[in-house]
Amino acid sequence: AICGGDVRKDNGHIQSPNYPDDYRPSKVCVWKITVSEGFHVGLTFQSFEIERHDSCAYDYLEIRDGSSESSSLIGRYCGYDKPDDIKSTSNKLWMKFVSDGSINKAGFAVNFFKEVDECSRPNNGGCEQRCVNTLGSYKCACDPGYELASDKRRCEAACGGFLTKLNGSITSPGWPKEYPPNKNCIWQLVAPTQYRISLQFDFFETEGNDTFSELDVEAQQECAYDHLEIYDGKDAKAPALGRFCGAKEPEPLVSSGNKMFLKFVSDNSVQKKGFEATHTTVCGGQVRAEVKTKDLYSHAQFGDNNYPGGSDCEWVIMAEEGYGVELIFQTFEIEEEADCGYDYMELFDGYDGTAPRLGRFCGSG
Numbered sequence: 001a002i003c004g005g006d007v008r009k010d011n012g013h014i015q016s017p018n019y020p021d022d023y024r025p026s027k028v029c030v031w032k033i034t035v036s037e038g039f040h041v042g043l044t045f046q047s048f049e050i051e052r053h054d055s056c057a058y059d060y061l062e063i064r065d066g067s068s069e070s071s072s073l074i075g076r077y078c079g080y081d082k083p084d085d086i087k088s089t090s091n092k093l094w095m096k097f098v099s100d101g102s103i104n105k106a107g108f109a110v111n112f113f114k115e116v117d118e119c120s121r122p123n124n125g126g127c128e129q130r131c132v133n134t135l136g137s138y139k140c141a142c143d144p145g146y147e148l149a150s151d152k153r154r155c156e157a158a159c160g161g162f163l164t165k166l167n168g169s170i171t172s173p174g175w176p177k178e179y180p181p182n183k184n185c186i187w188q189l190v191a192p193t194q195y196r197i198s199l200q201f202d203f204f205e206t207e208g209n210d211t212f213s214e215l216d217v218e219a220q221q222e223c224a225y226d227h228l229e230i231y232d233g234k235d236a237k238a239p240a241l242g243r244f245c246g247a248k249e250p251e252p253l254v255s256s257g258n259k260m261f262l263k264f265v266s267d268n269s270v271q272k273k274g275f276e277a278t279h280t281t282v283c284g285g286q287v288r289a290e291v292k293t294k295d296l297y298s299h300a301q302f303g304d305n306n307y308p309g310g311s312d313c314e315w316v317i318m319a320e321e322g323y324g325v326e327l328i329f330q331t332f333e334i335e336e337e338a339d340c341g342y343d344y345m346e347l348f349d350g351y352d353g354t355a356p357r358l359g360r361f362c363g364s365g
Contacts (some may be wrong), residue, residue, distance in 0.1 A: 003017045003027060003028075003029035003097075004028075004031050004097075005031055005032075005266050006029040006031075006032050007018060007031055007032065007033045007034070008034045009035070009113075010035050010036055010039070010113065010114040010163040011111070011112065011113035011114065012034075012111070012112055012113075013060065013109065013110070013111055014031055014033075014095070014106050014109075014110050014112060015107065015109040015110070016029070016041065016050075016061075016097055016106075016107025016109075016226065017029060017097075017107070017108070019106065019107045019108070019109055020047075020106055020107075020109075021106070022104040022105060022106055022107070023059075023097075023099055023104055023105065023106075023107040023240065024099065024100050024104065025100065025101045025102065025104055026097055026099060026100065026363060027097065027098070027099045028096070028097070028098050029096065029098075030069075030094070030095070030096045031094070031095040031096075032067055032093075032094055032095075033092065033094075033095070033112055034067070034091060034092050034095040034115035035090065035091045035112075035113075035115075036114055036357065037091055038091070039091050039114040039115060039116060039117075039131075040087055040088050040089065040090065040091060040114070040115040040116075040117055041087070041088040041090075041091065041092065041093040041112055041113075041114070041115065042085065042086070042087050042088075042112065042113050042114070042115035042136070043063070043083075043085065043086040043087075043093070043110050043111070043112050044085050044110065044111050044113075044135065044326060045082040045083055045085075045108060045109070045110045045123060046107060046109040046110060046111065047095075047106070047109045048077070048079075048080065048081065048083065048108045049080050049105045049106040049107065049108070050078040050079065050080075050105055050107065050108065051078060051100075051102075051103045051104070051105055052078055052079040052080065053078055053079075056076045056077065056078035056104070057081075058078070058099075058100045058102070059078060059098060059099045059100060059103070059104075059105070059108045060076050060077060060078045060097075060098055060116045061077045061078070061095065061096070061097050062075075062076045062095070062096045062098070062109060063076075063077070063078075063086060063093065063094070063095050064088070064093070064094040064095075064289040065088050065089055065093065065094075065227070066088075066092055066094055066175075067093060067094055068095075069094065069096070071092075071094055074086060074088075075093075081327070085134075085135045087115055087133055087134075089325075092112075093112070095262060100316045100354055109226040113154070113262040113284075115135060115136070115220040117133055118131070118133065118137070118138040119131035119132070119133050119138055124179070125138050125140065126140070127140035127152050127153055128140070128142075128153060128154045128155045129140070129141070129142050129143050129146065129155045130142065130143065130282075138313070139152075140152055140153050140155075140156075140198060141204060142155035143155070143258070146158055147205055147243070147348060149180065150182065153360065155199065156173060156174065156183075157173040157174040157175070157179075157180070158173065159172070159173035159185030159264065160185040160186045160187055161187055161188075161359075162187075162188045162190070163187060163189045163190070163279070164189075164190050164191075165186065166191070166192075166280070166281040166300055167278070167279060167280040167281060167299075168273075168278070168279055169236075169276065169277065169278050170187055170199075170262065170265055170276075170277045170278075170279060171275065171276045171277075172185075172206075172273075172274025172275050172276075173185060173274070175273070175274050175275075175276065175337075176273065176276075177273070177285035178271040178272060178273055178274070179264075179271055179272070179273075179274040180266065180271065181227075181265045181266055181269070182266065182267065182349050183264065183265070183267050184263075184264075184265055185262075185263070185264040186261070186262070186263050186264075186267075187253075187261070187262040187263075187354045188232075188234065188235075188259070188261055189261075189262070190259055190281055190364065191255075191258040191259075191281045191300070192281065192297075192300050193258055194258065194285055194287050194296050194297065194315065195258050195282065195283055195284070195285060195300050195310055196250060196254055196255045196256065196257065196258065196281070196282050196283070196284055196285040197255045197258065197259070197260040197281065197282070198254045198255075198279065198280045198281075198282045199230070199252065199253045199254075199277055199278070199279050199280055199320075200277060200278045200279075200280070201249040201250050201252075201275060201276070201277045202249075202276045202277065202278060203204065203249065203273045203275060203276045204228075204244065204246075204248065204267075204270050204275045205246075205247045205251060205273045205274065205275070206226040206244075206246065206247075206266075206267070206274065207225045207226040207266075207267075207270040207271070207272055207277070208222060208223050208224075208225055208226060208227065208245030208246050212297065220247065223243050223244065223245035223246075223249040225245070225266075225267045225269070225270070226245060226262075226265065226267060226270070226272065227244060227245040227265055227267045228243070228244045228245070228264045228272075229242075229244075229261065229262070229263040229264075229265075229277060230242055230243075230244070230253060230260065230261070230262050230263075231260070231261040231262075232255050232256055232257070232260065233255075233257065233259050233260075233261060234259045234261060235261050236261060238241070238261060240252050240294075241255075241260075247269040247272075253350075254282065255285075256285060256286055257285050257286055258285060260279075260330070276278060281296070281300045282312045282313075283286055283299055283300070283313035283324070284315055285315060285316075286315075286316045286318065287315055287316070287318070288317075288319070289317050289318065289319040289323070290319075291320045291323045293328075296315065296317075298313070298345075299311065299313075308327065314353075316352070318350060327347070332361070332363075332364060332365055333361060333364040334361070334362045334364070336362055336363035336364065337362060340360045340361065340362035340363075343362055344361060344362045345358050345361050345362070346359070346360045346361075346362070347359055347361075
C-alpha cells in the first residue's frame with residue numbers, strides 16, 4: 001500500500017495505507033503536497049478512524065502548514081471525528097501518519113485541491129473589515145463590537161444583549177454616530193433577586209415627535225417609525241413602561257422587580273443620533289413568599305460592603321391567599337439611635353405604608 005510521497009498536482013486523493021481495511025502497525029508515512037504557485041491547499045476529509053487517545057500519543061495524523069516537519073503545526077488528529085476542513089496559507093502542505101505496534105483502525109481518506117485566496121484581492125474580497133477564507137469561497141466578518149449588515153459585506157455596530165452587571169450603560173447601535181437603518185435590538189437586564197433596575201437617560205434623539213407614554217394606540221401611532229420600547233419584566237409580554245421617540249429625554253424609569261426589557265427599532269429611512277442610558281441596581285421590589293425559605297438582603301453588595309448612604313428601599317412581600325408572611329432575621333446591624341430617627345427599617349402589616357405598622361427597628365442584634 002502507498003505510504004507517503006511527494007505529491008505535485010492540483011487535486012487528488014490521499015488515504016492511509018491499506019484503506020478501507022485496517023492500517024498496518026508501526027507505519028510512518030509522510031506526504032508533501034504542492035499545488036500551483038499562487039494557490040493554497042484545501043483538505044476535506046471523507047472518513048476518519050484512528051486509535052483514540054487524549055493527546056493522540058499512539059496513532060495519529062499530523063498536518064503542518066508548509067513543506068516540512070518544522071512548518072507551523074495545524075493539528076494532530078486521532079479518534080473517530082472527522083477534522084474540520086483545512087486550508088494552508090501557501091501552496092504547500094505537509095502530512096504525517098503514524099501507527100504504533102498495537103491497535104489498528106480503518107484510517108482516513110481525504111481529498112486535496114488547489115484553493116483560491118479571495119481575501120488577498122486588493123478590495124479585501126469586498127469586505128469592509130475582515131475577510132475570512134473558507135474552502136471554495138470566503139465570508140466577511142467584523143471586529144468585536146460590530147456585526148454584519150444585511151448585505152453581508154459592511155459592518156455596523158452590534159446591539160442588544162443580556163446584562164447582569166449591577167450598573168452599566170446602554171447605547172443605540174453606532175453611538176455616538178447615527179444609528180443604522182433596519183435595526184431590531186433587544187436588551188434584557190437582570191438585577192440580583194429582590195432588587196430593581198433604574199434606567200436614567202443621558203441623551204435621546206430618534207425619528208418622530210416627542211412621545212413618552214404607556215403603549216397605548218396614540219403612542220404607537222406617534223412612534224410608528226424609529227422608537228424605543230421598555231417593559232417592566234423579562235420580555236415584551238410584561239407591563240409596558242413606555243414607547244419613546246423624538247428628541248426629549250424620557251424620565252427615569254424603575255422596574256417593579258429585578259428584570260427590565262428594552263427593544264429598539266429603526267426603519268430604513270431617517271436616522272438620528274439615538275440614545276445613551278445608564279442602568280443601576282436599586283434596592284426594593286416585589287417578592288413572593290413561598291413555603292421554602294428565601295433570603296432578603298438590605299443591599300445588593302451585602303457581605304462585601306456596608307449599605308450605601310441615602311438608601312430608601314421598599315419591598316412588598318406577598319404570599320398566596322390564606323397564608324401569612326414570616327420574617328426571621330439572621331443578621332441585623334443598622335445605625336443605632338434611641339428613636340431610630342436616622343437609619344431604620346420599618347415593617348407594615350399590609351401592602352404599603354398606610355397599613356398598620358409592626359415596628360421601626362435599628363441597632364444590632
